[in-house]
Structures are given as structure tokens and as C-alpha cells.
Amino acid sequence: MCARVRGWLLDLYEDASDGLCLWFITETGARLRLKQKMEVIFYASGESEQLRALWKFLRRHSEVLDLQRETRRDAFIPEPIVVLKAVIDSPVNETRLFREVQQRFPRLTYYDSDISSNIRHAARYGTFPMAFCDIEYDDKNSIQSLKTLNSRWDLSPVLPVLRSLTLEPDCDPTRNEPSTISVQFKQRKQTLSLKSAGELIHRLNGILHEIDPDLILTSWGDTWLIPQLLMLAEKAGEKLCLNRDERRGVRWQKALTYFSYGQIIYRPEEAHLFGRCHIDVRSAMMWRDYGLDGVLESARVTASPIEKAARVSPGSGISAMQMLTALEKNILVPWHKQQVEAFKDGMDLIHRDRGGLIYQPIVGLHTDVAQIDFISMYPAIIIKGNISPEVPLPNGIVPASDELGVVPLTLKPLYEKRVALKLRCGQLKKNSRLAKRESARASALKWLLVVCFGFLGYKNARFGRIEAHEAVTNGGREVLIKAKEVAEAMGFEVLQLFVDALWLKKKGAVTKDDFQDVLAEISAQTGLGVSLDGVYRWVAFLPSRTDERIPIANRYFGVFQDGTLKVRGIEARRRDTPPWVAETQTSMLACLSRAGSVNDLPAAIQNAFSVFQNALASFRAGKVPLEKLVVTARISHELENYRSPTPGARAAMQMYAQTGKRTRPGQKMRFIYTCGTPNVRAWETAGQIKFEDIDRMKYTELLARAACSVLHPFGIDDLQLKKWAHTATIDLELNLPRKGYRVRKIFNHDRPLGVTGAAGTGGYIA
DNA sequence: TACAGTCGGGG
DNA sequence: GTGTACGACTGTA
DSSP states (O other), rough: EEEEEEEEEEEEETTTTEEEEEEEETTTEEEEEEEOOOOOOEEEEEEHHHHHHHHHHTTOOOTTTEEEEEEETTTOOOOOEEEEEEEEEOOHHHHHHHHHHHHTTTTSSSEEEEHHHHHHHHHOOOTTTTOEEEEETTTBBBEEEEEEEETTTTTSSSOOOOOOOEEEEEOOTTTOOOEEEEEOOOTEEEEESSSSSHHHHHHHHHHHHHHHHHHEEESSIIIIIIIHHHHHHHHTOOOOOOOTTTTTEEEEOOOEEEEEEEEEEEOOOEOOSSSSEEETTTTTTHHHHHHHHHHHHHHHHHHHHHHHHSSSOOOHHHHHHHHHHHHHHEOOOOOOOOOHHHHHHHHOSSSSSSEEEEEEEOOEEOOSSEEEEEETTHHHHHHTTOOOOOOOOOOOTSSOOOOOOOHHHHHHHHHHHHHHHHHHHHSOOTTTTHHHHHHHHHHHHHHHHHHHHHHHHTSSSOOOOOOHHHHHHOOOOOOOHHHHHHHHHTOOEEEEEETTEEEOOTTOSSSSSHHHHHHHHHHHHHHHHHEEEEEEEEEEEEEEESSSSSSEEEEEEEETTTTTTTSSSSSGGOTTTTTTHHHHHHHHHHHHTTSSSSGHHHHHHHHHHHHHHHHHHHTTTTOGGGGOOOOEEEESSOOOGGGGOHHHHHHHHHHHHOOOOOOOOTTTTEEESSSSSSSEEEEOOOOSSSSSGHHHHHHHHHHHHHHHHGGGGGGHHHHHHHHHHHHSOOOGGGGGGGGGOOOOBBBOOOOTTEEEEEEEESSSOO
């Protein structure tokens, strides 16, 4: 007897007795659990004696269904190699057996041995989270046949309506003790008291049973709520049914400190569920930035579980995609050894890499300027140049072979989908609900594109190769120089080059049309897509703060013709700037952006200055809320390892001394600058800080600094402004120093040290 | 004054 | 299940 349904794949995980467990949301809205047997294959190569020994060893095991000698491609070896192919009856058995094999035969090289079941299933059946499938299953709920009816690359997939339940405590548990939790489904919201464990767990189970959610969205679920609920359940002697698969408990992923994107990151423990997804919206960075649409998009294209896709782990998503590509292309996937030791001390530097090209900006205020960006430059170069570890590298961006390698093959559909989504965003009504959703999806894809480039240069990546990484940055510099030549030949002045962007100036060029020809020509000459980021009413490039004669790349702000601001590198963009300073600076910039043209700028500058004055006055009057003064800084060492503790580290030490709560490397520390010793106060233990305790000098200095950045291009002297900030009284009528701030318009300083340098490594001199 | 520690970037 | 790098800048010793 066979039943047949169509439905969306929600969850897939390994199961010791059933092989795989799959959850579907059927067309009729049922939530269906099915099981499926899946054979798993791994390969070994090496000395023939060793291989023979392995063959003998595996032959004895009943879970090994088949052993074969085959010839296959290793991505890093030009000629096909001889391998032993082992077919195992289930994923769980394969994991267990391989662990033993690898210990007994460490000298062999292994392939396809540590690929997740999600990826194996994706390679075999074309599945992914939210894939729409046609399934036949027997009376024991065993899948007999499974067909995927759509693809990861569909632009407008039809999705089921997901039921999401939101759980959150009534306050931030890192600061206070919550007394209730709120439970929300659609518009229905109820509050449950944490006081009585028995009643709470009982009611929660009732709700979970009644609603049967697909998603459980929590605040602090990973670090506080779920551990707390489990503890209360134990206390009450009742099982808490968080999973849809009631045979399972919560799967905990341990907390982890790791190094990524130049920073030490702390990833707290995570609570994963079976048959439904738990997402802690406070810790899932991906969720904060892109919401459900971005998360589902990312899960879809990477064929990774939704819970995993929600928590930003850039590497594993792209790594999963590359493995899937390799499986589909019949290329062996090298076994990824856990090189923990090597990671800690052997962060081998890439000395030959010279990073992206920079052409220092011409400091000062400019009009008749447009910014032109290459669209996803590095991914585009990888695709166009066919840059992959296993194929010959290109000359510039002219490919050396026709057959696409694993990396470009992985990137191409991703790149094309993102371009298509962006295109569609452009056609939708700006800021409409749909436009926002589509752009969230496009943003999620952007992350994957960026990380794919990074992975080429990462020695622990399966498909990484330093030379390939270099070939990409090489290509980038070549393309940017070409673009500069094209622009100059067409009579444009190049104000700044930055890795994948150009700032072009030509007298009288003030509309998008004025830049269409140069755009088209750059695109034609380089063979890559470029887009006009915008035409500026005016843009100001800032010099170094320590030496006014030195221009600083990518420290600028400007206003486009439509009035939107573009701001880079200044205080408001930094994560360690207190909100009060960032908000004041942003308001000042907003004043400037309201000037319709440079002629209106003097008045706008006066307004911006008033914003600054008012902010100072309200600070002196004690009217700035404390939380607006909180500084957030990352802790990157164990506290005892600091040789000269940063303010953040001092606050962390203070908190540790007072409460015993330790700040781990990668965690953020929030604090306030105070008078006396120590000069900081941890926000978590701040209690009620009195107004007199606040280090007013410090905050005045921080605000003045931010104001200087904004006003500097208009000829306002930093020192004078700071002096004024520290000495002026609150009384606006006494505003004498203002007389000293006559606005001068400064256009086009001479290029002080007109040299080129490099972003990232090396210092590239063109 | 030296230098240790943190941030940028993308959206 | 982890991109790399340097340069600018700040705060401490």
C-alpha cells in the first residue's frame, strides 16, 4: 500500500533507526513525518597495500554494502586517480565507521567522508529546505520515491504559510530577572508567569500542542529562555515538548570562540530542535539583517537547514554549496581535517597578496561627481576568469580553460539570481513590502558571494588555493586601472578609486545621463557589469585626523541628487561610537542633506552647527538618557592577557570583580565613561549612575570629534571647534565663538600626497 | 613617545 | 564547519 502526497520539505536529519527523518508540510497543510533509507559513499586513495588493508577491514562489516575500485578526479590533481569506493547503509553508520577507519588508516587520503546528510540528499534528490516535492510512501511511513519539483534557483518560489510562535521574556535577562514570558501566535498574545514552574510548563505544552508551530522565534532563547524553561520543566517533573519529533530532546551546540573577518567572534551556545526550527532572533545575525525571507533564501540556495542558515556562519554555507557542486560534477570532495592546532598558531599570512587597488582621494568638497561601482566585482571576476583551484588560472581575467571549475560553477547561478532579484527590486515600488522582501533575499545572497571569494584564500577551505585568491585580486586591480584609463580618456577626473568603485568628476556633469556613456564604455572595455551608485550634489573627502595633509581612502560623506546621504568611515559608522554621538552626527549630516545645492550649504551648515550646540546643551543639562552614552566595544583576549587594557577590557575586569561574570573573547562589553578611577563603569552593573559621575570632558570630546568630521570640509578648524565645545556655556545667546566660524567653501584642494596604495595587504604602488 | 588594541567593509 | 590583510586611530603606560 502506497500513499502519495506533494509538499514542502521543512526539516531533514539523521536518525539511528530510520536512516533519515524528513518533515513535510503537505499541500493540505498537514505536518508529516516520513523516514527514508539513504546509502552513503566515501572514497579512499593512497598506497595500494594500505588500500588493500582497508578493503579487508571494511569487508568484515555488515553495514558496508559494496566495495569497488574506481577512477575519479581529485580537484587538486590533474590526472584521475584510483580510489576505493565504499558504500555504507546509513549516514549514522558511516559517521561511526569512518571515525574508526581514519584512526586505523591515517596515511590514506579520504574523500566525501564528512559531508552532511542534507548535502548528500540535495545532490541525490535535488532537495533543499522548502523544496516542493512529490513523495510516495508506504504504510510504515517509509519513502518509496521522492521527486523534487522545483529548484534552488527559482526566482518566485511558492511557499507554504509557516506557523511561527514567538516566545520572549519581559526584560533583558542579562540585566534583570524576568518574571514573565510572553507567548505570541499571529495577533494572539498571552503572558505566562515564571513563578509557578508546573503551571507554566503545563500551559506552554498546551500551546505548543494546539498551535504546533513550524518556527519558534525567541529572544535570548539560546542563552537564557530555553535553558530556563528546561530547568523549570525538570523542577515541575513534566516534559517540555519543544520538538515536533517527540522522540528527541533539544540538541545543544556548544559555545565557540573563533576568528573571522579579522575579529574574534563569540558564538554562544545554540538550541536546535527536530521537526521545527528554533531561531533566537537576538543572536541570529542573519535574522536581524534580513529576517525570515533572507534566512529562507540562504537556506534554499545553500541547501542547509533553516536553523543553521539563520545563524550567520558564512563559511559553512558556501562550503556546503561547493560540496554540492562537486558531488554533482563527480569531483571528489577532500576530507576536511580538523586542524584546530594549526588554526590557533599557524595563521599563515598571505605575503604575496596585494589586495585591492586604492587611489587616494582628492581631499575637500566636490561637485559634478558620480560614484560608479562594479557589481559584485570579485565574484564576477571569478566567474569570468574561471578561477578555481582545480583549473588553470587565467591571464588577467581571460580564462585559461572553457570548462567551469567548482568555484565559478557554484557562484554563477548565485550571481545570476542576485542580479535578477536586484533587477526586480528596481522595478518594484520603492519601500513597498514586496520590494523590501526581495531586497532582503538579494542581500542574503550577497553575503554568500562575498564569502566565496574569501574562501579561495583560506587554507583550511576545501576548495581554497592561495594562487586562485591572488588571481582574483590581480584581476580586480587590472579591471580598475582599465576603468580609470577609460574614464580619463573620456575627459573625467578620477577623484578616488577604492577596490571596486570609482569617483568621477567632470564639470557640468550633474545628471545620471551625463555618466551613461562612461558607464557603458567601462562595462564594454572590462567585460564586467557596472552600476551608477549615484550622482552627488556634493561630496566631501576627509583627510587624516592626525595629519591634515594626508588623504584617507574611504572616509567621506556626500549627498546624492535625490537627497540621500552616503557616509563612510566616520564616527556614525563605527560600532564603538555611543548612540548620542552617532545620532548627533547623523542629525548634523541630515541638515546638510537638506541643502538643495551647494548654494544652500552655508545655511545648512549653520543648522548643523545648531544641532551640535543643542546636543551639547542638553548633555550639560543632564537631559541625555544614560543608555545613549553607552559605548560598546569588543573584548578580544582573556582578561588576564591584556598588556594594556582598553576601556572595554577595564569595564569587563570591573564586572568580573563585582559579579564574577566573565566576558569571553569575542563578546561585547558595554560601558560608560565616568570620572575618577576607574574611568569606566560596566553597563551591566551600572545600577544608577549619577549625572556627576559621568566623564563630561570625555563625552564632550567625543561629540566635538564627530562634529569636526562633519564640519571640517567647510573650513571649520578642528582645534577651534573643540576649544569652543569645552569652554562655551549652555546659554545660546552667549554664542560668541560662532562669529569665528564664518563658513568658507573649500573646493578641490590640491592632491597632497597623490600616491596609490592598496586596500588590505601590501601597499601596492601603481 | 611607543605600542597595544580595535575598527573598517557590505547592506 | 573558522576569508585575508593593513592602515587609521585611540588610549594606556
